[in-house]
Amino acid sequence: MTQQPEAVAGRPVAVPIYQTAIFAFDDPAALAAAMTGPDGAFAYSGYSNPTVRAFEEAIAELEGGAAALATNAGMAAINAVLLATLRQGDHVLAQRALYGGTVGVLTDLAERWGVEVDHVRGDDPEELRAALRPTTRLLYLETIANPTGFVPDLPALTAVAKAAGVTTVVDNTFATPLLCRPLDHGADVVVHSATKYLGGHHDVVGGVAVFADAERHRAAWSQAIRLGAIADPFASWLVLRGMKTLSLRVRRQCATAAVLADWLAAHPAVEAVHHPGLPSHESHPVAARLLDGYGGTLAFDVTGGMEEAHAVLRRLRVMLNAGSLGGTETVVMHPATTSHRHMDDAALRAAGIGPNTIRIAVGIEEPDELWADLEQALKTIRADG
Numbered sequence: 001m002t003q004q005p006e007a008v009a010g011r012p013v014a015v016p017i018y019q020t021a022i023f024a025f026d027d028p029a030a031l032a033a034a035m036t037g038p039d040g041a042f043a044y045s046g047y048s049n050p051t052v053r054a055f056e057e058a059i060a061e062l063e064g065g066a067a068a069l070a071t072n073a074g075m076a077a078i079n080a081v082l083l084a085t086l087r088q089g090d091h092v093l094a095q096r097a098l099y100g101g102t103v104g105v106l107t108d109l110a111e112r113w114g115v116e117v118d119h120v121r122g123d124d125p126e127e128l129r130a131a132l133r134p135t136t137r138l139l140y141l142e143t144i145a146n147p148t149g150f151v152p153d154l155p156a157l158t159a160v161a162k163a164a165g166v167t168t169v170v171d172n173t174f175a176t177p178l179l180c181r182p183l184d185h186g187a188d189v190v191v192h193s194a195t196k197y198l199g200g201h202h203d204v205v206g207g208v209a210v211f212a213d214a215e216r217h218r219a220a221w222s223q224a225i226r227l228g229a230i231a232d233p234f235a236s237w238l239v240l241r242g243m244k245t246l247s248l249r250v251r252r253q254c255a256t257a258a259v260l261a262d263w264l265a266a267h268p269a270v271e272a273v274h275h276p277g278l279p280s281h282e283s284h285p286v287a288a289r290l291l292d293g294y295g296g297t298l299a300f301d302v303t304g305g306m307e308e309a310h311a312v313l314r315r316l317r318v319m320l321n322a323g324s325l326g327g328t329e330t331v332v333m334h335p336a337t338t339s340h341r342h343m344d345d346a347a348l349r350a351a352g353i354g355p356n357t358i359r360i361a362v363g364i365e366e367p368d369e370l371w372a373d374l375e376q377a378l379k380t381i382r383a384d385g
């Protein structure tokens with residue numbers, strides 16, 4: 001029996017899923033050449049694959065990068081970039097408010113692999129300059145931090161890093177290239193959890209790193225192969241499909257988040273709202289300068305403590321109590337006991353997260369429907385206390 005792919009005359013409009021592990025060549029020298037780098041012909045889908053490459057080219061274009069590396073999770077992209085850049089004795093400076101999984105990687109690098117890690121707030125280039133050491137190798141930032149919406153001053157910080165020969169890596173998951181392109185502000189590498197806004201439908205786990213230059217791309221590609229972290233064709237296809245509606249979804253999510261932030265700020269059972277679009281937010285001036293929209297995620301502090309926050313979450317009917325974010329369905333969670341459970345009370349306070357903080361990652365539902373859901377859930381708080 002022979003099985004051969006059909007040759008087709010017209011060009012496919014949607015990118016096909018190349019669900020094949022290997023590619024055969026007539027010329028052994030061509031196979032050998034295909035295995036040597038990230039940009040060559042396709043040989044093995046554990047190295048690269050046409051569907052995966054289509055995703056990489058799409059995100060590289062959106063971010064304004066030279067090349068991209070798609071991985072099987074956001075954490076895989078972060079690990080591939082960090083491990084490709086760092087060696088024992090190197091010093092890392094990281095923004096204080098960081099995604100929990102990234103905190104875990106940096107802690108592990110510090111405790112077991114001889115990398116030193118310090119933190120900066122991320123809004124003051126002088127603080128960064130003072131924290132630099134001769135061994136500082138990498139600056140790690142997030143465009144919009146979770147869940148409080150802190151926004152670091154990217155151009156001011158990357159200028160200091162660049163002058164010191166330090167590589168800047170920016171996690172752009174919360175902003176997406178629609179709201180900010182960190183490479184335009186001097187970053188060297190951008191990482192994403194494609195699980196979130198890029199995929200956008202809560203149906204795929206994936207990640208990607210985008211590079212300003214080919215050299216860092218090649219190093220991270222080699223590292224990702226060693227980790228077994230290259231994205232698979234079907235996941236890449238789902239992300240490509242999601243990316244077709246990225247701008248429709250993100251614009252809508254930003255608009256709805258802004259409306260909910262305003263409504264929540266005026267609600268008697270709400271103590272505080274955290275969203276960089278609000279003029280009262282500490283990052284509002286930086287966000288207004290750097291972002292083309294304030295993001296689809298917000299957080300608020302309900303009057304009371306953890307019990308009240310959990311009571312609100314239990315009563316929500318439309319909003320789903322779930323992790324992740326950036327999909328078509330609105331999800332809510334209690335950061336202190338989920339995403340940020342590893343932090344003690346002092347660290348939580350320093351990060352601006354209370355026992356009464358609730359995060360909302362807005363989907364694409366009608367804003368009125370979401371507000372009605374929040375209002376009925378918040379009624380318990382007014383009645384009880």
Ligand SMILES: *Cc1c(COP(=O)(O)O)cnc(C)c1O
Pocket residue numbers: 073074075076099101142146171173174192193194195196205206207
């Ligand atoms: C979810 C997330 C990650 C990790 O991505 P996975 O796809 O879950 O591995 C990294 N950074 C940020 C900001 C995230 O929200």
